[in-house]
Amino acid sequence: MKLEKSEFIWFNGAFVPWDDAQVHVLSHALHYASAAFEGVRAYATPKGPAIVELELHVERLFRTCKVIHLPPPFSPAEISAAILESVRRSGHGSCYIRPLVFRGYGELGIDPLGCPVEVAIATWPHGSHFGDDARNNGLSLGVSSWRRMAQDTHPAMAKAVGNYLNSQLIMLEAKRHGYADGIALDVDGYPCETSGGNLFVVYDDVLYTPPLHGGVLPGITRRCVITLAREQGLDLREERITREMLLTGSEVFVTGTAAEVTPVSSIDGLPVGEGHCGAITRQLQEAFFAVVNGKVEDRHGWLTYCG
Numbered sequence: 001m002k003l004e005k006s007e008f009i010w011f012n013g014a015f016v017p018w019d020d021a022q023v024h025v026l027s028h029a030l031h032y033a034s035a036a037f038e039g040v041r042a043y044a045t046p047k048g049p050a051i052v053e054l055e056l057h058v059e060r061l062f063r064t065c066k067v068i069h070l071p072p073p074f075s076p077a078e079i080s081a082a083i084l085e086s087v088r089r090s091g092h093g094s095c096y097i098r099p100l101v102f103r104g105y106g107e108l109g110i111d112p113l114g115c116p117v118e119v120a121i122a123t124w125p126h127g128s129h130f131g132d133d134a135r136n137n138g139l140s141l142g143v144s145s146w147r148r149m150a151q152d153t154h155p156a157m158a159k160a161v162g163n164y165l166n167s168q169l170i171m172l173e174a175k176r177h178g179y180a181d182g183i184a185l186d187v188d189g190y191p192c193e194t195s196g197g198n199l200f201v202v203y204d205d206v207l208y209t210p211p212l213h214g215g216v217l218p219g220i221t222r223r224c225v226i227t228l229a230r231e232q233g234l235d236l237r238e239e240r241i242t243r244e245m246l247l248t249g250s251e252v253f254v255t256g257t258a259a260e261v262t263p264v265s266s267i268d269g270l271p272v273g274e275g276h277c278g279a280i281t282r283q284l285q286e287a288f289f290a291v292v293n294g295k296v297e298d299r300h301g302w303l304t305y306c307g
Contacts, residue, residue, distance in 0.1 A: 010121040034161075035101060035102035039097075045294025051306065054080055092125055094126075142268050148192050157217060170184050183246070234280065
């Protein structure tokens, strides 16, 4: 996700020049991962830039902050307004949006309570995360040796910064093995996520995705795709999936704010289905992009227009 500077970053309630949005090297979050973030997208539509599921993203941010005892000094309404104004000021037709809540400079030690809670919101242009070829033809994935965290170790449903060391290890291992990303198993050996996306598999004409109690992040694009699948009459089940289902299913795809809806062409070097984007994946992918790009009616109220 290459960064292209915008003019401003919203930082603790004010817009500051991009290069001036800095923190001290002894900020608590830098040493102890006391931070939470969101990944949000705005898409270009005929009515101007529109943010996908703004309310749900802000709600998830505040849920994460509650779980990790990180009280934001701004209300959800103030954060939502700041996100909208950030997109307006950026001038981007479409962009990625990163709200970040973190413990700043104050004291240094595991106890975070002596450090102020700060908030930043940045935006930058971002196209297809894995590239247009992957969006059309699929990703090569490998099952990782790194497991996702157990429920009583890290808060898997929270988008907490500390959880992403696990994601980095999964991604780095995948890259070493020549894959675009890795698939993590949960503590019981069931596939649950990639390094940063939710999994779906078509097996015997049924669409499966791992349940929220299986150590997965409650993905917002995941939720959108579940809605579309049910709307289209697909048999969708939120159930644990097995490694064998991934290897022998007819289709696999990944969802996420960055990943959007991206097919998987191979896993551990074995082709998924016919080795390219399958019919159900394409159907859901096209339905998703039609809504977020403003080509069809936003019948589910996903879009918040920035104009």
